[in-house]
Amino acid sequence: MGLISVFISILAIAFALLIGAILMALADINPWEAYSYLLKSSFRNRYGFGETLTRFIPLLFSALSFAVAHKSGFFNVGAEGQLLMGAVGAVLVGAYLQGLPPVLHITLSILAGILFGAIWAGIAGLLKLAFGSNELINTMMLNYVALLFVEFLIHGPLKPADSYLYVSAEVLPSAKLPNIFPRTPLHLGLIISLVVVAGVFYLIYRTPLGYQMRTVGANIRAASYAGINIVRVTIAALIMTGGLAGMGGAIELLGAQFKVVEGFSSGYGYDGIGVAVMGRYNPVGIVLATLLFAIIRVGTGAMQRGAGVPFPLLNVLQGLIIIFVIASGYLTNKLTEAVVGGRA
Amino acid sequence: MDAALLTTLTTWLAMSIRMSVPLLFPSLGGLLAQKAGVYNFGLEGMMLCGAFFGYWVSNKTGSPWLGLLAAIISGALLALLLAFTSIRLRVSQLVIGLGIGIFSLGFTGYLFRLVPSEAGGVAPAAPLFPKVNFGALRGIPFIGDTFLSHDWMVYAAYGFAAIIAWFFYRTTAGLNFRAVGENPQVADTAGINVILYRYLAVIISGALAAMGGAYLTLTQTAYFTENITAGRGWIAISAIILGKFNPWGVLLACLLFGAADSGQMHLQFMEVGIPYQFLLMVPYIMAIIAMTGVVGKVRSPAAMGKPYAKH
Numbered sequence: 122m123g124l125i126s127v128f129i130s131i132l133a134i135a136f137a138l139l140i141g142a143i144l145m146a147l148a149d150i151n152p153w154e155a156y157s158y159l160l161k162s163s164f165r166n167r168y169g170f171g172e173t174l175t176r177f178i179p180l181l182f183s184a185l186s187f188a189v190a191h192k193s194g195f196f197n198v199g200a201e202g203q204l205l206m207g208a209v210g211a212v213l214v215g216a217y218l219q220g221l222p223p224v225l226h227i228t229l230s231i232l233a234g235i236l237f238g239a240i241w242a243g244i245a246g247l248l249k250l251a252f253g254s255n256e257l258i259n260t261m262m263l264n265y266v267a268l269l270f271v272e273f274l275i276h277g278p279l280k281p282a283d284s285y286l287y288v289s290a291e292v293l294p295s296a297k298l299p300n301i302f303p304r305t306p307l308h309l310g311l312i313i314s315l316v317v318v319a320g321v322f323y324l325i326y327r328t329p330l331g332y333q334m335r336t337v338g339a340n341i342r343a344a345s346y347a348g349i350n351i352v353r354v355t356i357a358a359l360i361m362t363g364g365l366a367g368m369g370g371a372i373e374l375l376g377a378q379f380k381v382v383e384g385f386s387s388g389y390g391y392d393g394i395g396v397a398v399m400g401r402y403n404p405v406g407i408v409l410a411t412l413l414f415a416i417i418r419v420g421t422g423a424m425q426r427g428a429g430v431p432f433p434l435l436n437v438l439q440g441l442i443i444i445f446v447i448a449s450g451y452l453t454n455k456l457t458e459a460v461v462g463g464r465a
Numbered sequence: 466m467d468a469a470l471l472t473t474l475t476t477w478l479a480m481s482i483r484m485s486v487p488l489l490f491p492s493l494g495g496l497l498a499q500k501a502g503v504y505n506f507g508l509e510g511m512m513l514c515g516a517f518f519g520y521w522v523s524n525k526t527g528s529p530w531l532g533l534l535a536a537i538i539s540g541a542l543l544a545l546l547l548a549f550t551s552i553r554l555r556v557s558q559l560v561i562g563l564g565i566g567i568f569s570l571g572f573t574g575y576l577f578r579l580v581p582s583e584a585g586g587v588a589p590a591a592p593l594f595p596k597v598n599f600g601a602l603r604g605i606p607f608i609g610d611t612f613l614s615h616d617w618m619v620y621a622a623y624g625f626a627a628i629i630a631w632f633f634y635r636t637t638a639g640l641n642f643r644a645v646g647e648n649p650q651v652a653d654t655a656g657i658n659v660i661l662y663r664y665l666a667v668i669i670s671g672a673l674a675a676m677g678g679a680y681l682t683l684t685q686t687a688y689f690t691e692n693i694t695a696g697r698g699w700i701a702i703s704a705i706i707l708g709k710f711n712p713w714g715v716l717l718a719c720l721l722f723g724a725a726d727s728g729q730m731h732l733q734f735m736e737v738g739i740p741y742q743f744l745l746m747v748p749y750i751m752a753i754i755a756m757t758g759v760v761g762k763v764r765s766p767a768a769m770g771k772p773y774a775k776h
Binding site for chain 1: 482506539546550554555556557559560561563564565567568569570571573574575578579583633691695699700702703706742743745746749750752753756757760
């Protein structure tokens with residue numbers, strides 16, 4: 122199963138890149154030249170490598186957010202909004218709370234991000250628990266609401282009086298995450314994100330709560346018969362899925378951008394869906410898929426600058442990867458049957 | 466009634482009708498698919514492709530009719546992909562819908578940035594559908610301005626709602642259609658081709674969603690902008706629930722959403738002191754409220770979202 126999944130994933134990427142090449146050729150862009158920019162941007166020099174790992178961080182959080190919810194039977198497509206709200210929470214603490222030592226200041230800012238993200242996911246979750254509302258639509262609607270709310274904040278209440286741009290105040294030096302790879306933007310968030318991945322999957326696979334979450338996700342009726350408190354488990358899953366996305370926003374703010382600006386997230390929340398699908402919701406798969414999506418994201422920027430490829434090609438590639446990977450689930454089963462003579 | 470108030474009321478109502486249409490097309494499409502048992506979560510992506518290809522082909526050929534045709538083809542092709550993967554391969558209908566949405570956002574944005582801009586850096590405009598000419602009737606006070614001031618796509622959307630209602634509740638094929646979404650095993654035993662019905666439902670739903678997108682660019686804006694649909698393909702699903710899975714209910718739900726949208730636009734013009742961002746939130750918050758059961762218990766088709774496998 123494992124090897125076949127990897128093989129299928131590589132095939133999916135190859136197909137997506139092939140269609141991307143066709144689209145470029147139709148626009149009179151040389152695909153080889155363009156793709157060489159993609160590869161060079163991440164691997165040719167130190168800065169590109171650091172930048173790729175910096176983009177890796179928020180992507181990983183939003184992928185984890187989607188994966189945790191998915192495991193618990195909750196369809197959270199609202200990481201984009203939760204990430205934005207997390208950044209709002211973090212900027213409130215990070216920019217306005219003064220006189221704290223760095224470790225405490227950073228911790229409190231991140232906690233504020235987790236809280237805001239969890240509340241934002243919690244709205245959709247409570248509506249589901251109370252009214253059976255479809256959480257997919259609600260989390261999607263809340264993305265638009267969060268985007269508009271952030272736009273309001275940076276046009277008004279959070280905009281510094283002396284600023285001509287629509288931005289929030291900058292977080293104080295004591296709340297900034299330190300750089301860990303000089304002459305690149307890479308910050309401590311990378312280490313935090315990897316610790317969080319390990320923690321999340323330990324919780325899901327090695328603790329009673331994680332077991333209950335997975336049971337609810339796999340079969341809610343069976344979970345109910347088994348005496349699992351569905352409401353309690355769902356709330357735990359909500360806090361985790363929203364908290365993870367919010368934490369991603371907070372860390373992106375404290376480590377990379379320092380201010381909330383228009384276009385702060387630029388789609389990390391949606392990218393996370395593709396990453397989680399491609400990573401098959403397991404820890405190693407998700408880390409590898411995140412790295413790949415980060416390379417594609419940084420690379421598409423380089424393709425735009427170097428070869429004039431319109432940036433939305435990023436979404437084309439991601440959408441195609443999702444479609445191919447999910448459609449190949451069928452093929453994976455067939456292949457597994459053929460190779461090992463039964464369902465893996 | 467004083468004249469100024471009457472004018473405001475008339476423009477608000479007329480705009481409510483216009484703003485209901487880009488929701489009504491995808492809602493009716495989504496309704497068809499869901500009644501047949503398939504979740505079409507790709508509506509947003511299909512709308513986007515409809516909006517772009519409608520704009521692009523209309524601009525290239527000078528004919529909004531050809532633009533609309535291209536839009537319908539693009540929506541139907543995406544829907545065919547959704548149908549094949551969810552009916553034949555039986556993969557997650559939610560994930561494939563999301564994949565189609567992300568792909569379409571990128572695809573239309575990519576192509577749009579390749580459209581050469583005109584002098585001044587603006588994108589070229591697409592020829593629009595004209596308003597229907599009602600002749601002397603157009604002059605009837607109030608009625609003329611409110612109901613007879615639209616292009617044909619507005620009347621088509623409302624006409625489709627009536628046709629779908631008639632089809633569902635007055636024809637044998639419509640009964641079969643609903644059976645496929647309620648209990649595919651029984652429908653199959655009764656000799657109904659479950660798979661064929663589902664394919665047709667999904668493909669028509671894609672065509673309708675694309676018409677909703679094309680309505681925006683071919684009757685309202687004349688221009689495409691990235692993510693022009695702004696979540697209408699998702700709000701449409703909420704409108705289906707608010708309309709209790711009934712075509713007439715869906716029509717009323719879309720009219721209500723249209724009225725709210727038109728209302729918030731009027732408030733923006735009137736500068737009432739509410740920040741515009743909060744006014745723009747109105748449709749999304751309404752979509753959330755619509756799903757809290759304000760209309761009472763909603764019963765969805767029993768086999769909705771469940772792939773069918775012959776045993």
